[in-house]
Amino acid sequence: MLYQTYQTLRYRTQHKVMKYVAMALPFPVPDLLQGPGSVRKLAGRIQADGLRHVLVVTDRVLMDLKLPQGFLKSLDKSGVEYTVFSDVQPNPTIENVEDGVRAYRDNKCDGIVAFGGGSPMDCAKVIGARISNWLLPVRWMKGNFKVLLPIPRIYAVPTTAGTGSETTVAAVITDAQTHEKFAINDLKLIPKVAVLDPELMVGLPPHITSTTGMDALTHAVEAYIGLNGTAFTDENAEKATRLIFENLEIAYKNGKDMTARNNMALASYYAGTAFTRAYIGYVHAIAHNLGGLYGVPHGLANAVILPHVLEFCRKEAEHKLAGLAVAGGIGKHWEPEEALAGRFIEKIKSMNKNMDIPPGIKELKEADIPLIAARALNEAHPDYPVPRIMTLEECEDLVARLLVPGNGKA
Ligand SMILES: NC(=O)c1ccc[n+]([C@@H]2O[C@H](COP(=O)([O-])OP(=O)(O)OC[C@H]3O[C@@H](n4cnc5c(N)ncnc54)[C@H](O)[C@@H]3O)[C@@H](O)[C@H]2O)c1
């Protein structure tokens, strides 16, 4: 008990320090190209920046769908050479990064275009980090501010509305040897330009639309209920929540609804703006480990875990959850906070249900729960400024609730 009090004090002190450090940090803001068709302006911008040969980092699915085709043609027209590197897998690995580094060097590139979801964007960021910090192994850069030298220019073109990686300090990489997923956080990883073009998202299948959208919501919620939010991050999280509540289910049902897609692209960007300054929480800590161990898609894991973590910290976060319910348009400020917070959690559950997101993780094995819980807390403590500190036992209990009956036995 005494030890627990000491730990809580130690974490809370660290959170305070981090809050003031984050407030003082000069977060660069990417130049935005925004709205339907905005990707068509990117080649001109790259040419104007004086680049001669860019590495386009994407994935095979997107190449098969020919999604980058129009952009590649516009590079041709602008006289900018390019090499396509499409060997990025979902939950990108250290090997993916090293292959990309080779492609960059072999072709004497001088900048990077990250074209895809969070996986290509994160892989592109770490390729850039390795190019200019060639003595630093990927694993060594895990954690905060370990990217020592500035990286080549990154132009980010998100094709999912979820991670917000186009504006964040983070890149999440998996060590395929240990099945561990870890984040590299550094201001130098923030892209120089972000293109928010909803036309690139119309073909996103419904189940990826829903789960990536719930990732964005998780960013907004974790940034908002954590202890390190500021007026600026709160405002961004509120805007994101409102847009997601109003548009995600529409985009899920009708992917061609350009207004909904545009609003989701903005929501993802706002949520990224919030969490990169105010940090994340236990939902992400557990989701990263389900991703590392079983390859569970990041957004799916977050969507399933989110209501459980909110139930866990409901009392401590009640005031903030109530505020987010009002900002999200599902309640009035004069209603009792307890009712508003409860409604907020119910809203998330109903969104999951309406979008066919399952209540559990089918890959999860009972025997792995102690490892997942230990790794999740190791990730979250002492960095994540969560409203309620979780013990190992509580984390194991929470992860056990994600088991799918009959399918979770080792
Ligand atoms: N850097 C950050 O700040 C940050 C934040 C959250 C998550 N992440 C990381 O991002 C990764 C997840 O990214 P994601 O959720 O965007 O998924 P993803 O990039 O892995 O893409 C998921 C699937 O969707 C496909 N896809 C992407 N865009 C498409 C489109 N427009 N049309 C059709 N198919 C499309 C991809 O080919 C892929 O098969 C995880 O590794 C996660 O840890 C990073």
Ligand SMILES: [Fe+2]
């Ligand atoms: Fe996320």
